[in-house]
Amino acid sequence: MMTDKGLYIYCLAQGNQEEPLELRGLGGQPVMALLHRGLIAVVEECEAKSIQSEDQKVLADGLLIHQSVVDIAWERYETVLPFSFGMVIRPMDGKTAGENLKGWMERESEELRGKLMRLKSKAEYGVQVIWDPTIVLPKIRHNDKEIQDLEKEIQSKPKGVAYLLERKLAEIIKKRLEEAANVYFKDFYQRIRNCVEEIHVEKVRRENPPKQMIMNLSCLQEKDEVVLLGRELEKIGKIQGFDVRFTGPWPPYSFA
Amino acid sequence: MPFTHATKGDSLADVVERILDKGLVINADIVILLCDVELLSIKIRAALASFETAAKWGLAFPSDMRVAHPVPEQKV
Numbered sequence: 196m197m198t199d200k201g202l203y204i205y206c207l208a209q210g211n212q213e214e215p216l217e218l219r220g221l222g223g224q225p226v227m228a229l230l231h232r233g234l235i236a237v238v239e240e241c242e243a244k245s246i247q248s249e250d251q252k253v254l255a256d257g258l259l260i261h262q263s264v265v266d267i268a269w270e271r272y273e274t275v276l277p278f279s280f281g282m283v284i285r286p287m288d289g290k291t292a293g294e295n296l297k298g299w300m301e302r303e304s305e306e307l308r309g310k311l312m313r314l315k316s317k318a319e320y321g322v323q324v325i326w327d328p329t330i331v332l333p334k335i336r337h338n339d340k341e342i343q344d345l346e347k348e349i350q351s352k353p354k355g356v357a358y359l360l361e362r363k364l365a366e367i368i369k370k371r372l373e374e375a376a377n378v379y380f381k382d383f384y385q386r387i388r389n390c391v392e393e394i395h396v397e398k399v400r401r402e403n404p405p406k407q408m409i410m411n412l413s414c415l416q417e418k419d420e421v422v423l424l425g426r427e428l429e430k431i432g433k434i435q436g437f438d439v440r441f442t443g444p445w446p447p448y449s450f451a
Numbered sequence: 452m453p454f455t456h457a458t459k460g461d462s463l464a465d466v467v468e469r470i471l472d473k474g475l476v477i478n479a480d481i482v483i484l485l486c487d488v489e490l491l492s493i494k495i496r497a498a499l500a501s502f503e504t505a506a507k508w509g510l511a512f513p514s515d516m517r518v519a520h521p522v523p524e525q526k527v
Contacts, residue, residue: 203485207475246486254491255463262466279474281485295481321465400464448469 201243201283202229202236202292205264206446207300208272209311210235218267221260226268231297234307237268237275243285243292269446274315276307277446310451317392318418318444322428324383324410325402328372330436335371342367376409383410383431390424391416395449406438413449467495 203222213230220226220239229236258280265277284292284299300307336342345367349360388394393415399408416424425441432439471492 201483204477241485243483245484254486255495257485258463258466258470258495262470277470277474279472279476279488280470281488281491282477283483283485284477284481285483287481292481299477299479299481319469321468397468400468442465445469448473451473451475 199243199286200240200292201285202238202296203241203283204278204296205237205239205261206268206275206277207307207311208235208237208268208275209233209308210272216264216267216271218264220264221257226264229293229296231300232304234300234304235272236296236300237264238284238296239264241283243283245283265446274311274317275446276310276314276451277448278451279448314415314447314450316418317415317447317450318421319447319449320391320414320416320421320424320441320443321445322387322410322412322414322424323400323408323440323442324379324431325406325408325438325440326376326379327406327436327438329405331375332368332372334435335375336368339371342371376407379437380410384412386427386431387412387414387424390414390421390427393450397449415447415450418444463495467492471495 203220205220205226210228211230211233213228213235215228216226216237218226222239222241224239224241226237226239229238261280265275269275269277284296286292287295290298342364345360345364349357349364352360384394384396391414395413397411397413399411402408414424421444428439428441431437471488
């Protein structure tokens with residue numbers, strides 16, 4: 196390996212063979228398996244410098260290739276610790292990038308082995324619950340005396356007063372929806388928690404209005420044991436006004 | 452039985468959320484970043500906010516994730 200080259204790193208795994216993955220990575224170079232004392236780093240040789248690309252398409256493709264290589268490595272090695280996008284090990288202090296990477300693997304060996312053990316045969320699943328408040332609201336309104344009374348009052352008042360009361364009504368409805376979302380969140384969380392080993396609550400993403408994401412979870416579970424989770428999500432998805440998105444299996448990015 | 456099998460990440464947002472925000476990180480001076488990942492993250496999220504722009508950039512995500520290129524008939 197040339198000493199001035201860097202190594203782009205995709206993931207770590209456990210193993211004893213330095214066989215290449217027979218793939219080209221995001222720089223178009225072969226993806227290699229670098230072995231060090233029972234740990235394998237899946238890497239690709241590259242320039243040891245940052246690129247200043249303004250071409251978003253190139254970088255977005257890079258993301259997809261990163262994910263793709265990690266996926267393929269995951270199939271081969273069964274358990275991987277995926278790296279975040281964009282990390283290049285560089286040569287430094289007279290050592291090659293490969294030597295530096297092996298040095299890091301040596302120093303972190305115990306923790307890395309511990310993580311690999313904990314994640315053995317497990318996969319990450321994404322669970323997102325999206326609701327349509329316009330469908331859920333009539334149910335809330337039906338059970339809420341304060342809202343019903345205010346609606347009646349609005350009908351009986353002159354325009355100016357009615358306008359002010361409508362604003363008040365909108366505030367109350369907003370608050371009730373927030374409360375309802377919170378109640379649903381707690382209920383769903385508990386039900387999902389019972390079906391998986393670990394769970395991370397992620398930031399919700401924007402949906403096309405009026406739909407809103409009220410829950411975004413990353414769940415860790417044995418690859419072959421997601422039937423229970425699937426059944427629970429199916430029940431949640433059947434509630435009127437709710438949709439569930441269930442993605443995976445992913446390499447365990449959120450738990451690495 | 453729509454939920455007994457998860458669907459493989461079919462949206463770029465799912466990939467971005469994982470690969471840019473998560474995964475193992477080496478906090479040591481032996482590492483340089485391939486590009487300005489933070490800036491990339493902001494730009495891609497901005498693009499995702501507009502499906503139209505995303506489509507224009509060709510960011511629609513293939514259902515088959517295997518976009519890495521096989522090395523044909525050779526061991527390296």
